[in-house]
Amino acid sequence: MAIPSQLLPYLLAAAAAFLILPAIAEQRGLEEQQQQQQAVVARPRCQDMCGNISIPFPFGMGKPRCFLPGFEVICNTSSSGRPRLFLAYNESGPVQVVSALNHRFTARNVTASFVMKNAVELMDISVAHNEARAYRAVSSACSTNSTHFRAKFQYTNLGDEGPFLLSAMRNVLIGVGSNVESMMMTSTGETGNEMKAYMPSCLSNLMGKLKYATDGNGTCSGLGCCQAALPLNVTEFGVSFMPRLNLLWQTNPCFYGMLVEKSWYNFSVHDLYGRELLYPRGVPVVLEFAIRNLGSCPPEGQQKPQGYACISGNSTCVNTTRGDDYVCKCLEHYDGNPYIIGGCLDIDECKLPDSYPCWNGGICSNRLEGYDCPCKSGMNGKTGHCVENFPLPAKVIVGLAACIVVLVVMVMARQLLTLKRFYEQNGGPVLKGVKNIKIYRRKEMKQITNNYNRVIGEGNFGKVYMGTLENKQQVAIKRSIKVDKNMKAEFTGEVIVQSEMRHKNIARLLGCCLELDVPMLVYEYVSRGSLYDALFGLRRVHIIPVDMRLQIAVGSAEGLTYMHSAGESTIRHGDVKSANILLDENFCPKVSDFGTSRLLAGGKSEKTERVVGDMSYIDPIYMDQGIVTQKSDVYSFGVVLIELITRRPATYSNKRNYVTSFVEAYLDKRVRNLIDNDITSEVDIKLLEMVSGVAMECVKLNPEERLDMKQVEHRLLEIIGQGVQNGQGRNYQADLGPAPDDVALLKSWGE
Numbered sequence: 001m002a003i004p005s006q007l008l009p010y011l012l013a014a015a016a017a018f019l020i021l022p023a024i025a026e027q028r029g030l031e032e033q034q035q036q037q038q039a040v041v042a043r044p045r046c047q048d049m050c051g052n053i054s055i056p057f058p059f060g061m062g063k064p065r066c067f068l069p070g071f072e073v074i075c076n077t078s079s080s081g082r083p084r085l086f087l088a089y090n091e092s093g094p095v096q097v098v099s100a101l102n103h104r105f106t107a108r109n110v111t112a113s114f115v116m117k118n119a120v121e122l123m124d125i126s127v128a129h130n131e132a133r134a135y136r137a138v139s140s141a142c143s144t145n146s147t148h149f150r151a152k153f154q155y156t157n158l159g160d161e162g163p164f165l166l167s168a169m170r171n172v173l174i175g176v177g178s179n180v181e182s183m184m185m186t187s188t189g190e191t192g193n194e195m196k197a198y199m200p201s202c203l204s205n206l207m208g209k210l211k212y213a214t215d216g217n218g219t220c221s222g223l224g225c226c227q228a229a230l231p232l233n234v235t236e237f238g239v240s241f242m243p244r245l246n247l248l249w250q251t252n253p254c255f256y257g258m259l260v261e262k263s264w265y266n267f268s269v270h271d272l273y274g275r276e277l278l279y280p281r282g283v284p285v286v287l288e289f290a291i292r293n294l295g296s297c298p299p300e301g302q303q304k305p306q307g308y309a310c311i312s313g314n315s316t317c318v319n320t321t322r323g324d325d326y327v328c329k330c331l332e333h334y335d336g337n338p339y340i341i342g343g344c345l346d347i348d349e350c351k352l353p354d355s356y357p358c359w360n361g362g363i364c365s366n367r368l369e370g371y372d373c374p375c376k377s378g379m380n381g382k383t384g385h386c387v388e389n390f391p392l393p394a395k396v397i398v399g400l401a402a403c404i405v406v407l408v409v410m411v412m413a414r415q416l417l418t419l420k421r422f423y424e425q426n427g428g429p430v431l432k433g434v435k436n437i438k439i440y441r442r443k444e445m446k447q448i449t450n451n452y453n454r455v456i457g458e459g460n461f462g463k464v465y466m467g468t469l470e471n472k473q474q475v476a477i478k479r480s481i482k483v484d485k486n487m488k489a490e491f492t493g494e495v496i497v498q499s500e501m502r503h504k505n506i507a508r509l510l511g512c513c514l515e516l517d518v519p520m521l522v523y524e525y526v527s528r529g530s531l532y533d534a535l536f537g538l539r540r541v542h543i544i545p546v547d548m549r550l551q552i553a554v555g556s557a558e559g560l561t562y563m564h565s566a567g568e569s570t571i572r573h574g575d576v577k578s579a580n581i582l583l584d585e586n587f588c589p590k591v592s593d594f595g596t597s598r599l600l601a602g603g604k605s606e607k608t609e610r611v612v613g614d615m616s617y618i619d620p621i622y623m624d625q626g627i628v629t630q631k632s633d634v635y636s637f638g639v640v641l642i643e644l645i646t647r648r649p650a651t652y653s654n655k656r657n658y659v660t661s662f663v664e665a666y667l668d669k670r671v672r673n674l675i676d677n678d679i680t681s682e683v684d685i686k687l688l689e690m691v692s693g694v695a696m697e698c699v700k701l702n703p704e705e706r707l708d709m710k711q712v713e714h715r716l717l718e719i720i721g722q723g724v725q726n727g728q729g730r731n732y733q734a735d736l737g738p739a740p741d742d743v744a745l746l747k748s749w750g751e
Contacts, residue, residue, distance in 0.1 A: 041127075041337050042066065050075035051083035056127045057339050058291070058309065068309065068339075070163040070292065073122065086119040087134075093159025093235070094120045098137060100152045103243065120156065123284055127337050130289055130327040131167065135282035139239040139257040141180075142275065143249035152277065155185070155238035163289045163325070166237050168230040170286035172262050173239065175226045176271050176278070177255030178206045178213075181242040182226065184259065186234060199234075201242070202226035208247040210272065218266030225267035230259070233322060261286050290325040297326045312336070312343040333369045361386040419515040426514035427492030437499040438511035438522075445513045445520060449477055462518070466525070474525040475510060479518055491519065497571060505559030507582055507592035526582035526590050531556075531640070534583055536649045546684040549644045550720050552589045553691065556581050557713040559591035560637060564630045564709050572628060575613040576636035577650070578643050616650040616658065621703055631703035634712065638698025645688050645695065647676035659699050666692050683726045690719045 041056035042048035046066035048055050050073070060067030061075060072088035087094045099115045123133040137154040144150060158164040175182030183201040204226040206212045213224035220227040239257035246253065252272045258265070260283040271278060291309045297317035298304055310317045310328035315338035319326050330336055330344035337343035349356035349371035350364035358364050360381050362373035375386035419442060432439055446452070448467040457464030462479040469475055498509040511522040531552060533539040563571050573580075573591065580593040615623070617639045619632035639650050642662050651658050665671045671692045672685055679685055694715045697707045707715070 040340065040343070043340060047075070050085040053083075053085045053122065053124055055085070056125055056337050059125055059132075068163075068291070070159075070161075071289070074119065085122045087122065087164075089119040090159065091117075093157040093162055094164060095157050096120055096136075097155045097157070098152070099155070100150065102148065102150050103141075104148050120158075121282070127328075127339060128330070128335065130329075131170070132164075132287045132289060133261065133284045134287055136259060136285040137282050138278045139182075139241070140254055140277050141241050142254040143246045144253075146245070146249060149246070149249075149253075151241070153238055153240060156236070158235040158287070160235055161293070162235070163292050164235070165288045165290075165322075166230065166234040166259070167286040167288045168232045168234070170262055170288075171230055171259055173200050173202060173228040173230060174220060174258045174260055174265055175202050175204050175241075175256070176224070176258075176267065177204055177246075178208070178210065178224070178248045178252050178272060179244050179246055180204050180226075180255035180257070181244055182228075182255075182257035183240050183242060184228075184230065185238045185240050186236055199231055200228040202228040206248075210248060210252065210269075213269045213272060214267075218268070220267050224269060224272055258283050259285050288320075290320050290322070290327045292325040294325070296324065310338050311341055312338045313341075314344040314346075331369075360384060422516055423514045426516075426519045427495070428514045430492050431495055431512065431514070434496055434499050436502075437495065437509065440511055440513040440520075440522065442513060442515040445477065448475070448522075467522070474527075476523045476525045478521045478523060495521070501563065501566060503559055503562040503566075504588070505555045505590055506562065507590040523592065524590075526592070527585050528583040528587065530579045531581040531583060531589065531644075532578035532649070534587075535578060535643060535647055543678050544647075546679060546681075546687055547720075547723060548587055550687070550691070550716065550723065552581070552583070552587060553641060553644055554713060554716045554720065555589040556591060556640070557637065557709055557716055559589065560633055561709040561713050563591070564633070572630045573633050573636075574628065575617075576633050576640065577614045577617040578640050579614070581640065615652040619703070620656065620701060629703055630708065631706045634698050634706045634709060635703075637709070637712065638695045638706075641691060641695035641698065645671075645676070645692055646674045647678070648674075662692075663696065663699065666696055683723070687719055687723050687726075690722065691716070694719070 040048075041054055042060060043057050043066055046057070046060050047062060055061065055073060055075075057066070058068035058071040059073050060071065061073050067073070074086045074088055075083050076086060077083045089095060095117055096119070097115060097117050121135045123135060125132045136156065137152075139151070139153045141149050141151040156166075158166070173182060173184050181201060181203045184199045186199050202220075202222070204220075204222055204224055206223060214221050219225075237259060239259055241255060241257060246255070254274050256271070256274075256278050258278075264284055294305065294307050294309070296319045298308070308317075309326075312328075312330070314331045314334045315328055316331055317326050318329055328338035330338050333347055333349070334344040335347050336345045346366075346368055348366045350366045353364065356364070356371060358373035360373055360375070362375045362381065365372045365374055375381045379386040379388055381387075428439065431437060440448070445467075448469060449465045450467075452465050454466040455463055456466045456476065457478075465477045465479070467475045467477045495509070495512060502508065507526060508524045509521060510524060513520040513522070528534065529537070529539045534541045534544065560573060560576065563573060575593060576591075580591065582590045582592050584590065613622075613636075617636040619628070619635040622628045622632045639659065642648075642659070643650055646662070662671070662674060665674050671689055675685055675688050679688060694707070694712060697715075698712060700706050
C-alpha cells in the first residue's frame with residue numbers, strides 16, 4: 001500500500017518522537033532520581049527539616065535511631081512565627097545560662113537580679129564543614145549613673161563529653177564601647193555568677209572623646225570597637241567585662257561584648273549610642289562538631305569498628321585536634337552527607353562554573369570524579385587553549401609580520417639612541433674607566449631585579465629594589481634623584497668617591513646603570529635593615545643589649561672616621577642618621593646613603609644655599625648659616641648616640657627640644673632618667689651615662705668645640721674597655737658631672 005506523499009512528514013515526526021521521547025523521559029528520570037538522592041540528608045523515616053532549617057544526620061529528633069548520641073535536636077513549633085531548632089537541653093550541656101546583675105563602683109558590691117537557663121538555638125547545620133551556627137546573646141553593661149551599671153551576661157556550656165567545641169578559627173571576641181574591656185570567661189565560680197577563669201580580652205578606649213571613634217570600613221581597631229582571637233578546644237565560654245568607669249554614660253551608656261562569627265559584625269559609631277541590648281535575637285557563633293568517645297580514625301585497610309560513623313561510599317575519616325574523636329568528609333569531587341549510606345554524591349562541576357571553570361575556553365563536560373573541557377567542533381587545544389584549526393590567510397600573516405618587524409626596528413633604533421643619550425648624560429664616558437665599579441646595562445638591571453618586582457625601600461630619595469647578581473649575591477639597587485646636565489659632574493664625582501671606599505663599616509657601592517633618565521646605583525645588600533628599623537621601625541628588636549649598642553656605635557664611628565680621612569680630599573657624609581646606618585645579620589653597622597656626600601676643599605668648610613638632610617639630625621650651624629663641615633657629621637652622630645641611649649626617635653622642632661632636653665638632663669645629673677627602660681643593670685646604666693658624655697661632646701653648638709670622629713671612636717672604645725672590666729667584676733668611677741664648657745653649652749641652647 002502506497003503512503004501518500006503529504007502524510008510522509010507527519011509519519012517521520014511520529015517515528016522520531018517514538019524514539020526520542022523515551023530517552024528524554026529516561027534522562028529526566030535520572031535527573032529527578034539524582035535530585036532525590038541529593039535531597040536525602042537524614043535517615044529514613046526521620047524528620048529532616050525544622051521550618052526552613054535542614055536537619056542532617058548525625059543530628060536528628062524523635063526516635064534514638066534518628067540521631068547519634070549528643071546530636072539530638074528539638075524543633076519548637078509552639079512559639080509565634082516560624083519553627084525554631086534547639087539542641088536538646090541538658091543540665092551538664094549543652095545549655096545556656098543568662099544572668100543579670102547590678103554593680104556599684106564605689107561600694108564594689110554586686111547584686112544578682114535573675115538567672116535563667118535555656119537550650120542552645122541553632123541557625124543552620126553544615127555536615128560538609130562539620131559546623132553548626134547557633135544564636136548567642138550579646139553581653140551588655142549599661143550605666144544608670146556615673147557609679148552604677150546594670151549588666152547582662154550569657155554563659156554557654158557545651159558539655160565536656162559532648163561532640164561540640166567553640167570554633168577558634170571561625171569566631172572572634174568583640175568589644176564595643178567608649179571604655180570597655182571585654183573578656184572571654186571559661187568557667188564560673190562556685191557561688192553565683194562570680195567569674196573564675198578568663199582567657200582572651202581586648203580594650204576599646206576613646207579616652208572620653210567620642211570623636212576618636214573609627215567608623216571607616218567597619219573593622220575593630222580599639223577605638224570604639226576591639227577584637228581578640230580565641231583559644232582552641234573550648235567547651236564552656238561567656239563574655240564579661242572588667243569594671244571601668246564610663247565617662248560618656250549620659251550619651252553612650254552601654255558597653256557590649258560578644259563571641260561572634262568572624263566578619264559577621266561590622267562596627268558602626270551608631271552602636272555606641274544604643275540604650276538597649278544589641279541584636280535581641282542574638283548573633284551567630286560557629287560550633288564545631290565531631291564523633292566522640294569512639295576513638296580516632298581506624299588505619300587504612302583495617303576493619304571498621306562498631307559504631308563507625310563514616311558509612312557513605314566515597315567518604316573518608318579525618319582526625320581532629322582533640323585526638324580522641326574524628327569527623328567524616330566526602331572525597332574530592334563528591335558532596336553530600338558522609339554520615340548516611342549513599343550520602344556522598346558526585347558533583348556536577350558544570351553547574352558550578354565559578355568554582356570549576358574551563359580555563360582553556362572549552363565546553364564543560366561532567367564525568368565521575370571530575371570534569372573535562374573539550375574544545376568546540378572546528379577547534380583544537382594543542383597549545384593549552386582552544387584555537388581555530390584554520391589560521392588566517394598566510395598573506396595576511398606575512399603582511400602583519402612585516403609591519404611588526406619595521407615597527408620593532410624603529411623602536412629599537414630609537415631606544416638605542418635614547419640609551420646612548422642617557423649614558424652620556426649620566427657621566428658614562430668618565431665612569432667607564434673607574435676601578436671597582438661595574439657599569440650595568442639596562443636589560444641586566446631588569447634581570448637582576450626580576451623586572452623591579454620587589455621594593456624594599458621608598459622615600460624622597462626614590463626607591464630601593466632587591467636584586468640578585470649572577471653569583472647569587474644579593475644587592476640593593478637604588479634609583480636616585482634625576483641627574484640633569486648641571487648635576488652631571490657632581491653625580492660623577494660622588495660615584496667615584498664612593499667607589500674608592502672599602503671599609504667593613506661602609507655599605508659598598510658595586511656598580512651603576514646609566515642607561516636610564518634616572519641613574520641606578522647597585523650596593524651590597526645588608527639584611528637586617530637600618531638601625532632606625534631595629535630601634536623603632538617594623539623590624540624592631542625587642543631588647544638590644546648595651547654591649548651591642550656600643551658595638552653599633554663604635555662601628556658606625558669607624559665608618560665615618562674612615563670617610564673623613566680617606567683619599568686626598570676629605571669627605572663629609574651630610575645626612576648621618578639612624579635610618580642611614582644599616583645592620584647586617586651580625587648587627588655589624590654599615591654607613592650608607594651618600595646621596596648628599598660632598599668633597600670639601602682642603603678639608604675645611606663649604607657654604608651652600610641648599611640644605612639637604614633630615615632636619616631631626618642636622619647641624620644647627622649648617623641649617624642656619626649653610627656652612628657644612630665634617631663637624632656637621634659629628635653633630636648628627638651625637639643625635640644617633642642619643643637615640644641609642646634613650647631608644648626614643650629624634651624629632652625636629654624650632655627650639656630643638658629633642659637635643660635640648662637631653663643636654664639639660666645630663667647637666668642636671670638626671671640623664672639616667674632618659675635611658676631606655678629595658679636597661680636595668682646598674683653597670684649597663686653607667687656605661688650609657690658615659691656614652692651620654694660622648695654625645696654631649698658631639699652636639700655642642702660651636703663646631704670647633706666638638707670632638708672629631710676619630711676622637712669619638714676612641715672615646716667609645718674606652719667605654720667598651722670599661723664595660724669589659726666591669727664584666728670581670730672590677731668597678732670603675734666615672735665623673736658624670738658637667739664640665740664648665742658644658743654649662744656654657746646649655747646656656748647657648750637656652751638662648
